[in-house]
Amino acid sequence: MHNRVNDLESPVWDGSGNRNGNGDDKGDNCFPPADISRGGATTPAERRLSRPFNALMVPHKTIKKICCIGAGYVGGPTCAVIAEKNPDIIVTIVDINPTRIAAWNSDTLPIYEPGLDKIVKGCRGRNLFFSTDVDKGIIEADLIFVSVNTPTKKKGVGAGYAADLGYVESATRHIARVAQSDKIVVEKSTVPCRTAHSMRYILEANARPGIHFDILSNPEFLAEGTAVPDLMRPDRVLIGSLDTLAGRAAAASLADIYASWVPRGQIIAMNLWSSELSKLAANALLAQRISSINALSAICEATGADVDEVSYACGLDTRIGSKFLKASVGFGGSCFQKDILNLVYLSESLHLPEVAAYWRQVVEMNEYQKRRFTDRVISSLFNTLTGKKIAILGFAFKKDTGDTRESPAITLVNYFRAERANISIYDPKVEDSQIWMDLTEPGVVDDLAELQKQVSIATNAYSACDDADAVVICTEWDEFRDTYLDYGRIYENMKKPAFVFDGRLILDRNRLEGMGFRVETIGRAASSFKTPRDWE
């Protein structure tokens, strides 16, 4: 018997429950079931997608053992929550990085996420395990999440845009090589549209005879810093599968796992490619909102309008909504830029240059925002930073995480270094070693010594700001707000005039100006700017 993976060529979902040609459908026993509706939907697509996912309609297997390949920011929290909510399922998270696994097994977890410690420590050793034994994890599991990194390619075809699928491929080959029984393989990593197709070929070409694989797409939408509440109360869980009996049964098995805590109406079934693309699309749309408000922040600074007020006014329109309209020094994080560039590459590969240019602009606006903010610092400090001390408050890409991937702070520090400023950095959660790594040019041997002459890392915000010419808020940590931090004390110990650059709109400018600071805020003109110009 040859290895069978379901036909991925045409995962057609026409909404009618009709078979897609492989002949294994049974009339109305479609997936999702055709006879349940939440109501209110108007188009065929809405009607189809609004049907709650009723796993019981398709005969399917109950999952007893899960393996997650990749113990990172997604694999760790996601599978810890799955283990907590499914005490009868054994969940093993495996990784090739022994240091990371050792940290997951220690008192200090490798990632900081509010609420995660309690969950991991509650399940670890009971039904949650962390291991470097990838073979064993795969062999024992019924269902395997592939949750490995998919960074932007650095070299070769598509460098700078396409996703590097090397880790996904290597994990897939590993599954094929060691699996001794049928498996459901779940793409948890964010991947380009139709990656499931490549996974199929790899599995088919390498698996032992008689082993059957089903491939599902189940993208993750958690945000760092709020991973636990996001996982506990997701807006939706997407499960992409083939519209075949086997595909629907596999999806139903996965749906049961989530249904332990997510209402079934929020578990959405769709075709594989839609599910893969929905993840890239969601990140692109979120980032697009930030670039849009940041573009408006430049207009605000030039006119005297206030971006917070503009954002508030626009967000009150229920068609627009208030989330992701906070102007900032620029978005960071491991995914927004990577996933948009991935979409740009996909568009170009599909010969859609206008579409590619449209999405590329979201990233370009983000770069412009960081440059613009730096220029404002330089021009405010009398056009030179040479020998001046700049205190950087916050190095993580957002609050409540120690993650610095693509953090705007890195770009800003590099710009300030190029201007020969002295820089002092403080972040409550980022390790010193991480900061040094982020600021060291790869491959430049003597860079660290040079760097350490110009940059220092402080143990608290006050010492970072001691004797500084300017304070630059890069991350919106609550402890940097003027209601927490004693800015009066900071002012006393700074050079004069003392500048504060608020890249996150967290400070009460009037209050700080009352103390004597000169405050420059993203999306607001300098206080000296009169507006409307002729009124005063």
Ligand SMILES: NC(=O)C1=CN([C@@H]2O[C@H](COP(=O)(O)OP(=O)(O)OC[C@H]3O[C@@H](n4cnc5c(N)ncnc54)[C@H](O)[C@@H]3O)[C@@H](O)[C@H]2O)C=CC1
């Ligand atoms: N970080 C986030 O907030 C989110 C990330 N994602 C996506 O999830 C995926 C994973 O992201 P992160 O967890 O942030 O990455 P990460 O870099 O924190 O973790 C990935 C882990 O996979 C391990 N790994 C790589 N190849 C392996 C292999 N063959 N066998 C075993 N382990 C292997 C690495 O050692 C690493 O520890 C990416 O595709 C990302 O785009 C999706 C939603 C949110």
Ligand SMILES: O=C(O)[C@H]1O[C@H](OP(=O)(O)OP(=O)(O)OC[C@H]2O[C@@H](n3ccc(=O)[nH]c3=O)[C@H](O)[C@@H]2O)[C@H](O)[C@@H](O)[C@@H]1O
């Ligand atoms: O695929 C992913 O990795 C994830 O990417 C983002 O999550 P994350 O990057 O962890 O954090 P966000 O809260 O989205 O913030 C991203 C960046 O945008 C910035 N941001 C966010 C919101 C806003 O209004 N303004 C703004 O500048 C943040 O400060 C941060 O630098 C998405 O929000 C998640 O849904 C998605 O799963």
